[in-house]
Amino acid sequence: MTVQLLEFLANGIALGAIYALLAVPMSVVWVTTDVIDVSTGGYAVVAGMVAAVVGMPFGPIFGVLAALALGALAGLVFLGFHRIRKQRDAMLIVLATFALMLAIESGVLSTLGTDNRFLNPLPGSITLSGAVVTYQSLFNLAVSVMVMVGLAALLKLSPLGLQMRASAISDRAAMLVGVAVRRTQFLTFVFCAGIAGIAGVLAVLAIGMTYASTFIFTTVAFSGTVLLGRAGPLPAFWGAMLLGIVTAVSDAYLPNGWAAGVPSLLIILVLATGRMPATAFTGARP
Amino acid sequence: MKAAKLWTAPAVVLAVFLLVMLLGLVRPSLHTTMFTIGLYALIAVPLGLIYGQGGTISIAQGSFAALGAYTSAILTTRYGVPPALSVIPAILLPAIVAFVIARPILRLPELSLALVTLSLGTVIAVGLQRGGDFTGSYVGLSGAPPLPLVGKDPVLVAIALWSVLLLVVILYSHFVHSARGRALNAVRVDRLLAEAMGVNVPLYLATLFAIAAGVAGLAGWFYVHFIGYIAPDSLSVETSAHILFMVVLGGRRSVLGPILGAAFFTFANDFLPGAETHGLFFGTILVLILLASPDGILSPQALRAIRRFFARTIPAGGGAPVVIPEAKKVAQ
Numbered sequence: 001m002t003v004q005l006l007e008f009l010a011n012g013i014a015l016g017a018i019y020a021l022l023a024v025p026m027s028v029v030w031v032t033t034d035v036i037d038v039s040t041g042g043y044a045v046v047a048g049m050v051a052a053v054v055g056m057p058f059g060p061i062f063g064v065l066a067a068l069a070l071g072a073l074a075g076l077v078f079l080g081f082h083r084i085r086k087q088r089d090a091m092l093i094v095l096a097t098f099a100l101m102l103a104i105e106s107g108v109l110s111t112l113g114t115d116n117r118f119l120n121p122l123p124g125s126i127t128l129s130g131a132v133v134t135y136q137s138l139f140n141l142a143v144s145v146m147v148m149v150g151l152a153a154l155l156k157l158s159p160l161g162l163q164m165r166a167s168a169i170s171d172r173a174a175m176l177v178g179v180a181v182r183r184t185q186f187l188t189f190v191f192c193a194g195i196a197g198i199a200g201v202l203a204v205l206a207i208g209m210t211y212a213s214t215f216i217f218t219t220v221a222f223s224g225t226v227l228l229g230r231a232g233p234l235p236a237f238w239g240a241m242l243l244g245i246v247t248a249v250s251d252a253y254l255p256n257g258w259a260a261g262v263p264s265l266l267i268i269l270v271l272a273t274g275r276m277p278a279t280a281f282t283g284a285r286p
Numbered sequence: 287m288k289a290a291k292l293w294t295a296p297a298v299v300l301a302v303f304l305l306v307m308l309l310g311l312v313r314p315s316l317h318t319t320m321f322t323i324g325l326y327a328l329i330a331v332p333l334g335l336i337y338g339q340g341g342t343i344s345i346a347q348g349s350f351a352a353l354g355a356y357t358s359a360i361l362t363t364r365y366g367v368p369p370a371l372s373v374i375p376a377i378l379l380p381a382i383v384a385f386v387i388a389r390p391i392l393r394l395p396e397l398s399l400a401l402v403t404l405s406l407g408t409v410i411a412v413g414l415q416r417g418g419d420f421t422g423s424y425v426g427l428s429g430a431p432p433l434p435l436v437g438k439d440p441v442l443v444a445i446a447l448w449s450v451l452l453l454v455v456i457l458y459s460h461f462v463h464s465a466r467g468r469a470l471n472a473v474r475v476d477r478l479l480a481e482a483m484g485v486n487v488p489l490y491l492a493t494l495f496a497i498a499a500g501v502a503g504l505a506g507w508f509y510v511h512f513i514g515y516i517a518p519d520s521l522s523v524e525t526s527a528h529i530l531f532m533v534v535l536g537g538r539r540s541v542l543g544p545i546l547g548a549a550f551f552t553f554a555n556d557f558l559p560g561a562e563t564h565g566l567f568f569g570t571i572l573v574l575i576l577l578a579s580p581d582g583i584l585s586p587q588a589l590r591a592i593r594r595f596f597a598r599t600i601p602a603g604g605g606a607p608v609v610i611p612e613a614k615k616v617a618q
Contacts, residue, residue, distance in 0.1 A: 036397055077573060084577050091343075091396050092580050095534060099572035102527070106565025215523070219408065222401055261412035264405035271402045272390040 006131035008252045009245060014137030016244020017144035018206060020237045021199030022217055023224025024151065025192030027236035030225065031168040032188045034090045038097040039074055041217030042104030043067040043193040044200030048209045049108055051201045052117035059119065063204075064197040071193020074100055075186035082182060101214060108211040118208030140202050147195060148237055154191075155233075164188055196221075216260075223263040226270050291463055295541040296456045303448045310441070317440040321512065323545075323552045324447040328505040329525075330532045330544035331454055332498035338538030338581075339462055341474035342392060342491055343400045347502045348525030349407035350380035354503025355510040355521060356414060359427040362511075369511050370434040376507040377500040384499030388492035407523040414518045426517025433511040443512050450508075451545075454501060458541050470494070531568060535575055537584030546584055 022044055029037045044067070051063035074097060081093050121136035155161035163184040166174035171181045196217075203209055203217075224240030225231070243263060251259040303320070310316035329347050336342045354376040361367040361375060391402050414421045421427070436442035461467045472480040473487055481487050510516045532551050537543025551568070558564055579588045 036401075080577060085580060089580065092576055094397055094400070096573050096576050098527070099531075099569040099576070101569075102531075102565040102572075103569025106563055106567075106569065110560065110562040110566070219405070226398075255416065257416045258412065261409045264408035264412070267405040268387075268391075268402055268409065271394055271398050272387070274390075 003130040004252075005249075006129060007133075008249050010128070010131055010133045010137055012245030012248030013241065014134075014140045014206065014244070015248050016241035017140040018199050018202045019220050019224050019240035019244045020144050021147060021195055021202065022221035023236040023240035023243075024148070024233045025195040026221040027225045027231060027233050028151070028164070029188055029192045031231050032164050033078065033093075033167075033185045035078065035093045035097065036222065036225075037074060037189065037192070038094060038218055039070070039101040039104055040192075040196050040221045041214045041219070042101045042108075043070050043196040044203060044217045045108055045209055045211065045214045046070055046104060047197030047200030048204035048213075049112055049117055049200075049211075052119050052204050053112065056119065060201040063201050064194055067193045067197025067200065068190055070100075070104065071190040071196075072186075074193065075189035078189060079182055079186055101218060105211055105214040108214070112211065114210060116208050116210050117204060119205050121205050136206055140206060143198065143202060144237075147198060148233075151195070151233060160184065160187060219267070220263050223267050227266060292459050295459050296452055298542060299448075299452055299455050299545065303452075307441070307444065314440075317444050319552060319556060320444045321440060321447060323549050324444060324451050325505050325509055326529065326532060326548035326552060327545040328447065328451050328454065328508070329502045330529050330536075330548050331451070331458060331541070332501045333529060334533050334536075334538055334541070334544040335458055335461070335470075336491075336494050336498050337533060338540070338543070339467065339474065340470045340491060340494060341396065342495060343396050343530070344403045344495065344498065345400055345523075345526045345530055346384075346403040346407040346410070347498065347529045348521050348527075349410040349523065350384060350499040350502040351506035351509065351525070352414065352516070352518070352521035353380040353383065353410060353499075353506065355506030355516045356421060356427070357503070358507045359430045359510045359516050360420070362431050363427055363429050368434070369431055369507070373504065373507050377503045380503035380506075381496040381500035385492050385496035388495040389488060392488060392491045392495060404523065404526070407526050411518055411523050422517070424518060426515060426520065427510075428515040430510045430514050430516070432514070433508070438512060438514070443508070447508050450504065455541055455545075462541070528568075531572060533582075535572060535582055537582030537588075539581050539586060540584035543582050543584040547582070 022040060026037055026040045029035060029040075047060075047063035047067040049063075050066045051059035053059070054062045077096050077100065078093055081089075081096065085092065121134065122139055123135070125132050125134040126138075127133070153161075155165060163174070163179045163181075166177070166179050167181050167184050167188075171185075174184075175181050199217075200209070203213070220240070220243065224243050225236045227239030227243055228235040243266065246266070247259055247262050250262050254262075306316055306320055310320070329351050333344060333347050336344065357379045358369065358372040358376040361372040362369055387406060391399060394402060415424055417423060432438045433443060433446065436446045462470075469480060469483075469485045469490070472483065473485060473491065477487055506516075506521060509521065513520075528551060532547030533544045534547070535550060536545065536547025554567065555561070555564060558567060575582065579585050581587065
């Protein structure tokens with residue numbers, strides 16, 4: 001029983017590591033631009049699908065490049081709204097990213113069909129306290145932690161990170177001190193799409209995906225982002241980890257298929273019970 | 287002037303319906319197309335009211351329609367309840383669910399509300415998919431009896447559905463021009479101010495949210511008894527997203543906007559090649575429309591621009607437009 005639970009936990013952490021790479025970029029875009037990028041799931045699916053079609057060893061690289069290109073497209077749409085519609089209306093841009101998600105899903109469906117795509121996961125496993133843990137699970141976790149460390153370094157040590165943090169605190173103040181806010185926000189879209197692309201590559205290795213995963217990944221990303229009731233990459237990371245564990249455990253113990261509703265149920269519970277500050281989506285930033 | 291405001295939209299709906307139904311005598315497939323447009327419009331118009339006028343977005347309208355359809359399908363196929371009676375629970379159940387969930391969620395800002403209603407739709411979809419024999423699981427339920435009085439005749443069903451839609455449009459038009467409608471607009475513009483002026487905002491929004499869900503449930507009832515079959519994919523979360531698309535594209539602030547969006551969506555689906563590429567088309571169109579006219583095609587700004595264009599092209603009296611300097615100063 002304990003060993004079984006440990007295995008579920010290990011699976012949950014491996015799943016949470018993928019979820020984290022979806023939630024963290026959504027959270028970074030949110031705090032930097034005030035916009036929830038609904039097409040985050042789309043970047044992951046395109047990256048995963050391209051990786052699966054091209055195959056190893058170059059598939060993952062092409063996959064992440066494709067995600068970066070889509071991130072640039074989303075960034076251009078964002079800039080277009082700021083250029084053409086002078087007044088700020090974050091909801092309009094969210095609707096536009098929603099439109100982008102529809103387009104991405106349709107693009108994947110029309111080019112690659114409805115088949116489930118996957119890449120062979122890393123072979124082999126180790127036993128920890130009696131629980132079998134696959135190398136793929138460990139790889140997922142390692143990549144996720146490395147991305148988080150890289151992101152922390154970028155945010156704390158690089159000029160781009162400094163500009164991103166300045167834009168997150170107050171874009172107007174950042175503009176006044178000479179930060180190219182719009183360029184920074186555009187780069188944030190591109191950079192975060194790349195992280196979501198890495199999540200897509202890990203997902204196609206670990207669990208596979210179809211065109212319909214676009215919406216699921218977006219829901220998961222948002223659940224992870226809001227689960228701990230605070231905005232920011234670190235709460236998003238831990239929120240997504242928790243979500244992965246809850247999903248894996250509910251998959252094991254809930255009747256067949258009900259686990260699919262767990263991320264959505266969590267969103268309802270967190271938001272309806274007031275865990276998220278009322279100002280969280282109205283421009284207030286951490 | 288007031289009568290013109292109240293009756294323009296219903297008159298347009300009636301005129302377009304009659305025209306297309308007459309064209310249907312030449313091309314009968316138009317009757318089925320009119321049913322589809324009417325069905326989407328019946329789900330979209332209440333969303334236009336709560337979103338466009340009240341600022342309360344919902345991406346669960348398709349799921350509420352599914353709830354209504356399933357309620358009626360289960361009652362008629364499992365318990366032998368006639369459709370004329372099952373319409374009541376088909377409206378009430380989504381309305382009650384919406385009312386109960388509305389109180390805690392309607393205080394949320396727009397984006398959170400969008401995501402929480404989307405999540406609600408997902409939970410309903412999962413429940414319908416995993417409901418076993420009760421909901422028919424992935425296969426769904428078939429054998430729902432035809433609609434009372436009109437049966438399965440596409441012409442009669444379209445007339446019945448559009449009559450209900452016309453009634454909804456009349457009620458909508460009267461509502462937005464009433465004191466309560468102005469109160470709803472006040473809630474959208476400044477919720478605190480509306481509360482200060484005596485509007486019980488939570489109760490008011492929850493009631494409208496429930497009414498919107500109930501009307502969607504009614505559309506679901508029409509759907510299941512015309513098609514005779516309902517499955518989780520028939521009126522899914524995707525349908526809710528498409529309904530939002532129709533409202534935003536057509537014009538969320540206009541009574542006719544959601545109907546225009548429904549017509550655009552249905553005709554595009556019928557005429558565009560390759561169903562799998564439709565999302566690309568709709569996504570691109572939505573981005574372009576949002577950039578050009580954030581309130582949709584039938585937005586007040588777009589209508590003003592059209593009026594200005596025609597005023598320039600066909601000036602009154604046939605000559606150049608005359609601008610009185612004093613009037614220009616006052617306008618400025």
